[in-house]
Amino acid sequence: MTISRLAAAAAVAATVLTATGAVLAQGDPKVLRIVPHSNLAVLDPIWTTAYMSRNHGYMIYDTLFSTDEKAQIKPQMVESWTESPDHRLWTFKLRKGLEFHDGKPVTSEDAVASLQRWGKRDGMGIALMTFVERMDTPTADTFRIFLREACGFVLEALGKPSSNVPFIMPKRVADTDAFKQIDDYTGSGPYVFKRDEFKPGDKSVYLRNAKYVPRKEAPSGTAGGKLAHFERVELNLALRDAQAQVSALQKGEIDIIEALAVEHYEAMKKDPNLVVPNIFNGGGALQHMARFNHLHKPFDNAAVRRAAIAAFQQEAFLKAQVGVKELYKTCPSMFMCGTPYASAAGSDIQAKSNMKKAQELLKASGYDGTPVVIMKPTDLVTITKLPDVAAQLLRQAGFKVDLQAMDWQTLVGRRAKKDPPDKGGWNMFLTAWQAADIANPITMAALESKGEKSSWFGWPSDAKIEELRAQFMRETDEAKKKKLAEAIQVRAFEVGTHAPLGEWFNVTVGRKNVTGWFVTNGNIYWNLKKSPPSH
Amino acid sequence: MWSFLARRVAATLPVMLVVAVLVFLMLRLTPGDPAAILAGDAASTDQIARIRESLGLDRPILVQFGIWFGNVLTGDLGESFYYKTTVASLIAHRLEPTLSLATLTLLIAVLVAVPLGVIAAWRFGGWFDRALMAFSVLGFSVPVFVLAYILIWTVSLELGWLPVQGYHRMADGFWPYLQHLILPSITLSVIYIAFIARVTRASVLEALGEDYIRTARAKGLPEVRVLVRHALTNAAVPIVTVIGIGIALLIGGVVVTESVYAIPGLGRLTVDAVLARDFPTIQGVILFFSFIYVLVNLCVDLSYVFFDPRIRY
Numbered sequence: 092m093t094i095s096r097l098a099a100a101a102a103v104a105a106t107v108l109t110a111t112g113a114v115l116a117q118g119d120p121k122v123l124r125i126v127p128h129s130n131l132a133v134l135d136p137i138w139t140t141a142y143m144s145r146n147h148g149y150m151i152y153d154t155l156f157s158t159d160e161k162a163q164i165k166p167q168m169v170e171s172w173t174e175s176p177d178h179r180l181w182t183f184k185l186r187k188g189l190e191f192h193d194g195k196p197v198t199s200e201d202a203v204a205s206l207q208r209w210g211k212r213d214g215m216g217i218a219l220m221t222f223v224e225r226m227d228t229p230t231a232d233t234f235r236i237f238l239r240e241a242c243g244f245v246l247e248a249l250g251k252p253s254s255n256v257p258f259i260m261p262k263r264v265a266d267t268d269a270f271k272q273i274d275d276y277t278g279s280g281p282y283v284f285k286r287d288e289f290k291p292g293d294k295s296v297y298l299r300n301a302k303y304v305p306r307k308e309a310p311s312g313t314a315g316g317k318l319a320h321f322e323r324v325e326l327n328l329a330l331r332d333a334q335a336q337v338s339a340l341q342k343g344e345i346d347i348i349e350a351l352a353v354e355h356y357e358a359m360k361k362d363p364n365l366v367v368p369n370i371f372n373g374g375g376a377l378q379h380m381a382r383f384n385h386l387h388k389p390f391d392n393a394a395v396r397r398a399a400i401a402a403f404q405q406e407a408f409l410k411a412q413v414g415v416k417e418l419y420k421t422c423p424s425m426f427m428c429g430t431p432y433a434s435a436a437g438s439d440i441q442a443k444s445n446m447k448k449a450q451e452l453l454k455a456s457g458y459d460g461t462p463v464v465i466m467k468p469t470d471l472v473t474i475t476k477l478p479d480v481a482a483q484l485l486r487q488a489g490f491k492v493d494l495q496a497m498d499w500q501t502l503v504g505r506r507a508k509k510d511p512p513d514k515g516g517w518n519m520f521l522t523a524w525q526a527a528d529i530a531n532p533i534t535m536a537a538l539e540s541k542g543e544k545s546s547w548f549g550w551p552s553d554a555k556i557e558e559l560r561a562q563f564m565r566e567t568d569e570a571k572k573k574k575l576a577e578a579i580q581v582r583a584f585e586v587g588t589h590a591p592l593g594e595w596f597n598v599t600v601g602r603k604n605v606t607g608w609f610v611t612n613g614n615i616y617w618n619l620k621k622s623p624p625s626h
Numbered sequence: 627m628w629s630f631l632a633r634r635v636a637a638t639l640p641v642m643l644v645v646a647v648l649v650f651l652m653l654r655l656t657p658g659d660p661a662a663i664l665a666g667d668a669a670s671t672d673q674i675a676r677i678r679e680s681l682g683l684d685r686p687i688l689v690q691f692g693i694w695f696g697n698v699l700t701g702d703l704g705e706s707f708y709y710k711t712t713v714a715s716l717i718a719h720r721l722e723p724t725l726s727l728a729t730l731t732l733l734i735a736v737l738v739a740v741p742l743g744v745i746a747a748w749r750f751g752g753w754f755d756r757a758l759m760a761f762s763v764l765g766f767s768v769p770v771f772v773l774a775y776i777l778i779w780t781v782s783l784e785l786g787w788l789p790v791q792g793y794h795r796m797a798d799g800f801w802p803y804l805q806h807l808i809l810p811s812i813t814l815s816v817i818y819i820a821f822i823a824r825v826t827r828a829s830v831l832e833a834l835g836e837d838y839i840r841t842a843r844a845k846g847l848p849e850v851r852v853l854v855r856h857a858l859t860n861a862a863v864p865i866v867t868v869i870g871i872g873i874a875l876l877i878g879g880v881v882v883t884e885s886v887y888a889i890p891g892l893g894r895l896t897v898d899a900v901l902a903r904d905f906p907t908i909q910g911v912i913l914f915f916s917f918i919y920v921l922v923n924l925c926v927d928l929s930y931v932f933f934d935p936r937i938r939y
Contacts (some may be wrong), residue, residue: 328890
């Protein structure tokens, strides 16, 4: 073979490769390919609070009520409902034409069974069930909730948008023990889970539910019409490398990256083939939070906790962790700014404080020099820098700090331990919450103050907060609820349940030919469309 | 030969037993709670305790070991905490990508490295030899992910020849299957090319100094025949050993390459299982890896007979 023949052969090979490469990169407009923010492992969105399981749930299940982009509760599977004058009897009528993926109609019995299972696992569900005397199903499309006393969050609970969402499952599935995972994924949502194509750690596939009847309203938040425009939605669970995700998106092998690494943000914004949609509520998408362990020294002392809160200026955390100014903002409220219960009440200790004040507070607190054990997750890029900032600020305020590095899963296991820090316990960890999970005093786990027995990790104990939360749960007047939320926040800052560290936006990026984005609280994929690629 | 084989197979049993006990104990002694991980961020302590109970993790370690080991003896590796599917099916699903990647990588590595090593030894001290040594140092030094990014940028993004990521099963078409394997295999093979080429060069160089080579040349044999038939064959034992180690390492997991190219292989499965403290999966894949190591070593030992007639079992 001569050199020229070799060159010709190489040219032919290159042409074939280029052509097939281009074909591979062409996106079928009926298929949406997404790289989700995390791996999908647990397929039961009631059994776990993991956001990936929740997002999987939104694909295949429907809900009785939903929350729109303005945090208002809207009917979804429910057509109409009534509330008795004493607020103790609620009657709900289901929409006509609701059908599970197996062709069976959605009945009131399915709804009641689903609520009962959810009410054993979800914090807000458990709270609601303390009010519920009984539920019944007078007709196939009507169910009633009888309450022992008036409850101010019935609709908020049924329409809550985040973990755990009260998804409606067939009764045969919902009858599964709440502490056992389901193995039948029949829903009535806009997409059908293709179980035979689910490969853990590889891919998860959903097909359009042709029989789904969407509501007429425009989509907003998790409310409104759920229009499924794709025949097939594929979650790419194998593509974890941030740089490779970006390369795959630029080449058109995938359509959406749910959680873009911040360092790629500027480049993605400038890429004419990509779009960075503002899908998150203007109030901010996530909040960083520092959690104290109230059981052990030094944070068993409220004055010491307040000194730490005073030292935690939000800008420092946000600058270090997020870095891009337009992707973060400070917020004095424990509830996400922009949501109904957000306020600055009681936040002066943090919002109007400084390091000098923190040092004075620590001096006056009687702090005895006990080192603060901070758990630092090294593998969770969205929060890994927060502990370093916290450690530095605490040292400046006069604390002794023991910063201990570990992987996130070790942290998750260790934070459940109530042992003293020198025996495998801890004093502080830092985390992040999505807006919907900290939008009110019931869902915000960090506000639970029932002590060691049943509070969230850190185990604060405060009778006044619990009393105020109980009043909030019973209150049906929205203006009074807002006042109560403010009072709870004031008290929470007083006793130092935790410290909010500012808000930031998760960046979702998609190909430009993907359209139909709308404001939501998470990553949900109805209403989106895809035009054939132009190149 | 047969008694050697029987002895070696019998010797695998205590090895596997030791591995099983060590892995089981080490997992229980390391920090991290699978129940807390599964429950999610907002779960309460009570809920985590209930999940721990449902997974059987509240039982004494000896009881847990007894149950698991009893199942293993019957061929049941258990069910993944994380994925609620059998560990055997998880391994089976990940085996094809891993074996494909390992096979193509080694094929490229051997086809490139052995001739390079032989030529370098033949031209010892010349420019080719020096260039190969420089390439070897580079091959060892460049991190796999850097090489992967460079290849993705040039071959996939700039030239548009091959896909950036993903894996296609062979059953879904051979060409897409091969297309998705080319870049990862080239990425991985560089370090093996460097390694095998160096070992080949050293072994062949040693063989070329032997009397039988002088004799072969004195007989007037062509140089290619001298190199391949006499020098390379006699230098084969260390080369085969290195290739054997390469097979075992590749099947044992190439996490970075699998992560960058989104290949759902055994390496990624192992890392995911470790991060999630998915005890049954970790135990299952490590037992599987141990078995593969033992098997590959056995095959390598047996192959010596073919390359060196002096070796008898």
